[in-house]
Amino acid sequence: MIDGHRLGAELARMRAARPLVQCVTNYVAMNVAANAVLAVGASPAMVHSVEEAEDFAAIADALTINIGTLSGPWVEGMRAAIRGAARAGRPWALDPVAVGATAYRTRIAAEFAAAGPTAIRGNASEILALSGEATRGRGVDAGDGVEAAEAAARALARSTGAVVAVTGAVDFVTDGREGWRIAGGDARMLQVTALGCALTAVLGAFLAGAEDPLAATAAALGSFAVAGAAAGRIAAGPGTFQPAFLDALAALEPAGLAAAAEVRAA
Amino acid sequence: MIDGHRLGAELARMRAARPLVQCVTNYVAMNVAANAVLAVGASPAMVHSVEEAEDFAAIADALTINIGTLSGPWVEGMRAAIRGAARAGRPWALDPVAVGATAYRTRIAAEFAAAGPTAIRGNASEILALSGEATRGRGVDAGDGVEAAEAAARALARSTGAVVAVTGAVDFVTDGREGWRIAGGDARMLQVTALGCALTAVLGAFLAGAEDPLAATAAALGSFAVAGAAAGRIAAGPGTFQPAFLDALAALEPAGLAAAAEVRAA
Amino acid sequence: MIDGHRLGAELARMRAARPLVQCVTNYVAMNVAANAVLAVGASPAMVHSVEEAEDFAAIADALTINIGTLSGPWVEGMRAAIRGAARAGRPWALDPVAVGATAYRTRIAAEFAAAGPTAIRGNASEILALSGEATRGRGVDAGDGVEAAEAAARALARSTGAVVAVTGAVDFVTDGREGWRIAGGDARMLQVTALGCALTAVLGAFLAGAEDPLAATAAALGSFAVAGAAAGRIAAGPGTFQPAFLDALAALEPAGLAAAAEVRAA
Numbered sequence: 179m180i181d182g183h184r185l186g187a188e189l190a191r192m193r194a195a196r197p198l199v200q201c202v203t204n205y206v207a208m209n210v211a212a213n214a215v216l217a218v219g220a221s222p223a224m225v226h227s228v229e230e231a232e233d234f235a236a237i238a239d240a241l242t243i244n245i246g247t248l249s250g251p252w253v254e255g256m257r258a259a260i261r262g263a264a265r266a267g268r269p270w271a272l273d274p275v276a277v278g279a280t281a282y283r284t285r286i287a288a289e290f291a292a293a294g295p296t297a298i299r300g301n302a303s304e305i306l307a308l309s310g311e312a313t314r315g316r317g318v319d320a321g322d323g324v325e326a327a328e329a330a331a332r333a334l335a336r337s338t339g340a341v342v343a344v345t346g347a348v349d350f351v352t353d354g355r356e357g358w359r360i361a362g363g364d365a366r367m368l369q370v371t372a373l374g375c376a377l378t379a380v381l382g383a384f385l386a387g388a389e390d391p392l393a394a395t396a397a398a399l400g401s402f403a404v405a406g407a408a409a410g411r412i413a414a415g416p417g418t419f420q421p422a423f424l425d426a427l428a429a430l431e432p433a434g435l436a437a438a439a440e441v442r443a444a
Numbered sequence: 445m446i447d448g449h450r451l452g453a454e455l456a457r458m459r460a461a462r463p464l465v466q467c468v469t470n471y472v473a474m475n476v477a478a479n480a481v482l483a484v485g486a487s488p489a490m491v492h493s494v495e496e497a498e499d500f501a502a503i504a505d506a507l508t509i510n511i512g513t514l515s516g517p518w519v520e521g522m523r524a525a526i527r528g529a530a531r532a533g534r535p536w537a538l539d540p541v542a543v544g545a546t547a548y549r550t551r552i553a554a555e556f557a558a559a560g561p562t563a564i565r566g567n568a569s570e571i572l573a574l575s576g577e578a579t580r581g582r583g584v585d586a587g588d589g590v591e592a593a594e595a596a597a598r599a600l601a602r603s604t605g606a607v608v609a610v611t612g613a614v615d616f617v618t619d620g621r622e623g624w625r626i627a628g629g630d631a632r633m634l635q636v637t638a639l640g641c642a643l644t645a646v647l648g649a650f651l652a653g654a655e656d657p658l659a660a661t662a663a664a665l666g667s668f669a670v671a672g673a674a675a676g677r678i679a680a681g682p683g684t685f686q687p688a689f690l691d692a693l694a695a696l697e698p699a700g701l702a703a704a705a706e707v708r709a710a
Numbered sequence: 711m712i713d714g715h716r717l718g719a720e721l722a723r724m725r726a727a728r729p730l731v732q733c734v735t736n737y738v739a740m741n742v743a744a745n746a747v748l749a750v751g752a753s754p755a756m757v758h759s760v761e762e763a764e765d766f767a768a769i770a771d772a773l774t775i776n777i778g779t780l781s782g783p784w785v786e787g788m789r790a791a792i793r794g795a796a797r798a799g800r801p802w803a804l805d806p807v808a809v810g811a812t813a814y815r816t817r818i819a820a821e822f823a824a825a826g827p828t829a830i831r832g833n834a835s836e837i838l839a840l841s842g843e844a845t846r847g848r849g850v851d852a853g854d855g856v857e858a859a860e861a862a863a864r865a866l867a868r869s870t871g872a873v874v875a876v877t878g879a880v881d882f883v884t885d886g887r888e889g890w891r892i893a894g895g896d897a898r899m900l901q902v903t904a905l906g907c908a909l910t911a912v913l914g915a916f917l918a919g920a921e922d923p924l925a926a927t928a929a930a931l932g933s934f935a936v937a938g939a940a941a942g943r944i945a946a947g948p949g950t951f952q953p954a955f956l957d958a959l960a961a962l963e964p965a966g967l968a969a970a971a972e973v974r975a976a
Contacts, residue, residue, distance in 0.1 A: 198849045205474045206490050208737045208779075212903035217948050222903065223808065223849035224738050227781030230812040237811060237848055247474075249493035249517065251781065276489065279503060280496040316503055317464045317489035369694065371478035371488065416483050417690025424949025428901065471740045472756050513740075515759035515783065542755065545769060546762040582769055583730045583755035635960065637744035637754065682749050683956025 180358050180396050186436030188384060188397030193219040193432075197239035197386030199379060202226045202259050204246025204275065207375030210420065211244075214376035217427040218401060220383035228254040235262025239386035241270035243295075244375050245277070245286060246318070253286055260293050269296035269385040272340070273378035276318045278307030291334070296385050297341040297395050298334065299378050302327035305344045309334045319368070324350050328444065332357060341395045343381075345374060349399045350444060353392045357444035360396060362403030364410030366419045373423070377402050380427075400439040405430050407438070446624050446662050452702030454650060454663030459485040459698075463505035463652030465645060468492045468525050470512025470541065473641030476686065477510075480642035483693040484667060486649035494520040501528025505652035507536035509561075510641050511543070511552060512584070519552055526559050535562035535651040538606070539644035542584045544573030557600070562651050563607040563661050564600065565644050568593035571610045575600045585634070590616050594710065598623060607657045609647070611640060615665045616710060619658045623710035626662060628669030630676030632685045639689070643668050646693075666705040671696050673704070712890050712928050718968030720916060720929030725751040725964075729771035729918030731911060734758045734791050736778025736807065739907030742952065743776075746908035749959040750933060752915035760786040767794025771918035773802035775827075776907050777809070777818060778850070785818055792825050801828035801917040804872070805910035808850045810839030823866070828917050829873040829927050830866065831910050834859035837876045841866045851900070856882050860976065864889060873927045875913070877906060881931045882976060885924045889976035892928060894935030896942030898951045905955070909934050912959075932971040937962050939970070 198221045203211050208224055215222035225234040228251065235241050241263040243256050263270045272295040277287035287308055291298060300308065302322040303315025309330035314321030324346035335342040335354035343351045349360040367373050381398040388394035405426035412426075413419035464487045469477050474490055481488035491500040494517065501507050507529040509522050529536045538561040543553035553574055557564060566574065568588040569581025575596035580587030590612035601608040601620035609617045615626040633639050647664040654660035671692035678692075679685035730753045735743050740756055747754035757766040760783065767773050773795040775788050795802045804827040809819035819840055823830060832840065834854040835847025841862035846853030856878035867874040867886035875883045881892040899905050913930040920926035937958035944958075945951035 204490070205471055205737055206478050207475075209475060209739075209741060209903060212738050213948065213952075216901050216903055221849055221851050223811075224736070224779050225808075225811070226779060229782060230780070230814040233812040233814070247490050247492060248496070249521075250495060251517075251783075255781075276491075279489075279491075280499040282496040282499070317487055319487050369482050371475060371482055415687075415691025415694045416479065417687035417692075417694070420479075421687060421947075421949035421953060425947025426949075428947045428949070470756070471737055472744050473741075475741060513756050513758060514762070515787075516761060517783075542757075545755075545757075546765045548762040548765070583753055585753050635748050637741060637748055681953075681957025681960045682745065683953035683958075683960070686745075687953060 180393055181441055182436040182439035184393050185397040185400040185439045186432035188394055189401060189435050190432040192384050195387055196220055197383050198223060199382040200225055200234055200238035200241045200259065201379045202256050203244035203375055203379060206246060207244060207372035210372050211376040211379035213424055214427060215379050215383055217424045218380050218383055222379065226252060226255045228258050231255045231259035232262035235259050235268060236266040238268065240268055240382040242379050242382035243270060243290060244273035244275060244378055246275040246375060248283060248286060264294060271295060271297045271299060271378055271381045271385060273375060274300050274304050274308050277304050278313055278315060279317060291338050295340045296391050297381060299343040299345060299381055301374065302344055302346055305334060305342065306330050320346060324348055328357065341391045343395050343399060351396050351399060358396055359442055359444045360399045360403055361440040363406035366410060366413065366416050367406050369416035370420050400435060401430055404435055404438045446659055447707055448702040448705035450659050451663040451666040451705045452698035454660050455667060455701050456698040458650050461653055462486055463649050464489060465648040466491050466500055466504035466507045466525065467645045468522050469510040469641055469645060473510060473512060473638035476638050477642040477645035479690055480693060481645050481649055483690045484646050484649055488645065492518060492521045494524050497521045497525035498528035501525050501534060502532040504534065506534055506648040508645050508648035509536060509556060510539035510541060510644055511549065512541040512641060514549060514552060530560060537561060537563045537565060537644055537647045537651060539641060540566050540570050540574050543570050544579055544581060545583060557604050561606045562657050563609065563647060565609040565611060565647055567640065568610055568612055571600060571608065572596050586612060590614055594623065607661045609661050609665060617661050617665060622658065624662055625708055625710045626665045626669055627706040629672035632676060632679065632682050633672050635682035636686050666701060667696055670701055670704045712925055713973055714968040714971035716925050717929040717932040717971045718964035720926050721933060721967050722964040724916050727919055728752055729915050730755060731914040732757050732766055732770035732773045732791065733911045734788050735776040735907055735911060738778060739776060739904035742904050743908040743911035745956055746959060747911050747915055749956045750912050750915055754911065758784060758787045760790050763787045763791035764794035767791050767800060768798040770800065772800055772914040774911050774914035775802060775822060776805035776807060776910055777815065778807040778907060780815060780818060796826060803827060803829045803831060803910055803913045803917060805907060806832050806836050806840050809836050810845055810847060811849060823870050827872045828923050829875065829913060831875040831877060831913055833906065834876055834878055837866060837874065838862050852878060856880055860889065873923045875927050875931060883928050883931060890928055891974055891976045892931045892935055893972035895938035898942060898945060898948050899938050901948035902952050932967060932973065933962055936967055936970045
C-alpha cells in the first residue's frame with residue numbers, strides 16, 4: 179500500500195541517511211541534477227570516467243545512469259560504474275533519454291536495461307521504445323501520453339526486474355505487479371530542460387538503502403510532483419520556475435509530502 | 445523588407461511548427477541553450493557524438509554548431525552532424541566562438557564556415573577574425589564594436605553564402621546584399637555567460653523550415669533583443685537576469701515582438 | 711597585514727585590469743564558474759582541450775585547474791594548460807575536487823600540486839587528503855571542519871610553495887607562514903553545487919597580475935563571504951540563492967568589501 183504517509187516516511191528515511199549518490203548524467207543536466215540532489219537532502223558526486231567510475235561506485239550509496247549526451251568514452255565509464263555498483267550491491271537507476279531516436283542510443287539503452295537496474299525512469303515515448311513498442315517520440319520530448327505506456331511499463335518491469343516509472347502529466351510507477359499513479363506537478367516542468375534527468379538523480383538518493391524500491395521510487399516522483407506544484411504557484415515563467423523548484427524541494431518536509439501527495443492505485 | 449511585423453510573423457511560424465533543433469554546443473551553454481530553445485517554443489536535442497550525430501541530423505529540423513569548448517572528438521561529431529544536415533537538406537547555423545584565439549580554433553572555424561552553413565552568428569571580433577581581418581578580441585568577449593565588423597560580415601556572407609549576424613549593443617544582419625540593424629537588449633546580457641550561444645541555438649529554431657533565412661535570423665535577433673529589454677526592467681543583476689530573460693522569451697508573443705522590435709536598414 | 715581595506719584594494723586592482731581567466735573546470739561548474747568570473751568583473755574562457763589549452767594559457771592572464779569531472783583526455787589538456795601557464799609566467803590555481811575518493815584522483819591531484827600552482831583551494835577534507843592526512847570526506851562534500859585542516863594547509867603551503875585556502879564555515883588561508891581566517895558567507899552555500907569551483911575560477915581573476923598572492927587569495931575568499939552573506943539575506947532557498955549570489959557579487963564594491971569583510975589572524 180503506497181500513500182502519502184508512506185512517501186513522507188521514505189523522504190524522512192532518505193534525509194536521515196544523507197546518501198552519497200554517484201550520478202553519471204548528461205552535460206545539460208549535470209548542474210541542475212546536482213542541485214536537486216543537494217536540495218532534497220542528499221550528496222551528489224558526478225564521477226563518470228572509466229578511470230574511476232567503478233572504484234567510486236563502491237564508495238557511493240547509489241548510482242544513476244543517464245544516457246542524455248551519449249558518446250563512446252562515456253559508455254565505457256557507464257559500464258564501469260554499473261559493474262562497480264553490482265559488485266558492491268548498490269542500487270542503481272537508469273534514465274534511457276531519447277531511446278529510439280538513433281540506433282546507437284537504442285542499442286546502449288537495451289544493454290543497460292538488461293544489466294539489472296533497480297529502477298528505470300523515462301517519459302512515455304522512452305518507456306515505449308525501451309519496451310520495443312512503436313512511439314511518437316522524435317527527440318528528448320515525449321510524443322505519447324503516460325497512459326499509453328502503462329502496459330509497456332508493466333511488461334518492462336517484469337522482463338528487467340526493475341521498478342519502472344513513466345513520468346508526465348500524471349506519473350505511473352510499477353514493479354510489474356502493482357501500479358500507482360502520482361499526480362501533481364506543473365505544466366511548466368516540461369519547459370525547463372533536464373528536470374526529468376534531475377528526478378532520476380534524486381531517485382538514486384531514494385533508492386539508497388531502500389527496503390522497498392517501489393515505495394522509494396514513488397517517493398521520488400511524489401517529491402517532484404509536490405515541489406513542482408509549489409514552484410508553479412510562485413514562478414513567473416520557466417526561467418524563474420527552476421530556482422523556485424529547487425527552493426520548494428529543499429523546503430519539502432515529510433509531513434508536507436504526506437499531506438500533499440496525490441497517489442492512487444492504477 | 446524586414447520590419448517588426450515580419451519578425452512577429454516569423455515567430456508565429458516557428459512556434460506553430462515547434463521544430464526539433466539539434467544543438468552541438470559547448471559545456472557552458474548546454475543548459476541555458478536548451479532552456480532558451482524550450483522557452484521560445486521549440487524542442488532542443490543535445491546530440492553531439494560521432495556515433496549518432498549524423499543519424500540524428502536527419503531526424504531534426506535544424507542543426508546548430510557552436511565551437512565554444514572545442515576538442516578532437518567533438519570536431520568529429522560536428523563534422524558528422526554537418527554531413528547529416530547537408531544530406532537531409534536541413535538548415536544549420538554556425539557559432540565560431542573565440543575564433544582567432546588559437547590556431548586550432550581558427551582552422552576548425554574556417555573549415556565549418558566553408559561547409560555551407562545557412563547562417564553564421566558571432567560577436568564583432570569573431571566575425572572579423574572569421575573574415576580574416578585583424579581583431580581586438582582576446583577570448584570569448586568582443587574587443588570590437590559591431591559597426592566595425594559590418595563590412596566584414598557582408599564579405600563573409602558573400603563568400604560563404606550564409607546569412608551573417610553580428611551581435612552586440614546593436615545587432616547587424618546581412619545576406620551580403622541587404623543589411624539590417626536590430627537594437628534593444630540590455631547591457632547585462634554581456635554579463636551572463638553563453639547568452640550568445642543560446643541565441644545561436646534559438647536561431648536554429650527560426651531557420652527550421654524558413655523560406656527566408658535573412659528574415660528568420662532577424663527574428664531570432666529581435667526576439668532576444670525584446671526579451672532582453674523586458675528582463676532588464678525586472679532583473680536586479682546578472683544572476684536574476686538569466687531566469688527573467690527565459691521568462692520573457694517564453695512570454696514573448698508575435699504581436700509584442702512586432703510592436704517592440706527596433707529594426708532599420710543599414 | 712591583511713584586513714578589509716587590503717581586500718577592497720585587491721578587488722579594485724582586479725576590476726581595473728579585467729583579466730582574462732582560462733578555466734579548466736568540471737561539467738557541473740562550467741556555467742556558474744563563468745558567470746561568477748563575469749559577475750566579479752573579469753572575463754572567463756573555458757578552454758580545456760589538449761589541442762589548444764597550452765596556446766591559450768599564454769593569451770590568458772591566469773589559469774585555474776579543477777579536477778571535478780576528471781577523465782583521461784581532460785588530464786592531458788590540464789597538463790598542457792599548466793605547461794603553457796608556466797612557460798608564459800602566468801599564475802594558476804588548483805582545485806583538487808574530491809581528492810582521496812579514488813586512487814586515480816589522488817594521483818592526479820598530487821601530480822598537479824607538485825607542478826607549482828600559485829594557489830590551492832579546497833574544502834577541509836580535500837586539503838587534508840592532499841597533505842596525505844586521514845580525512846572523513848567521502849565524495850565532494852567535506853566531512854571535516856576547517857580548523858582540523860589548518861595545520862595540514864600550512865604544511866601543504868610550505869611543501870608546494872602555493873598559497874593554500876581551506877573553505878568552509880570560516881575560511882582559512884596561509885602561505886605557510888602567516889595564516890588568516892575569513893568569516894561570513896551563508897550556510898546555504900553548501901546546498902548550491904559548484905560554488906567552491908566558482909570560487910576557484912574567481913581566485914584565478916584575483917591572482918592575475920597580483921603582487922601578493924596571499925592577499926589576492928584572501929580577497930577572493932572575502933568577496934565570496936560578503937556576497938554570500940548578502941545573498942543569504944535575500945534568498946528563499948538554495949534555488950534562489952544562486953542568482954542572488956551572482957547579483958551580490960556583481961554589486962560588490964571595494965568600499966563595501968572593505969567594510970564588511972571579517973578577517974583576523976589565525
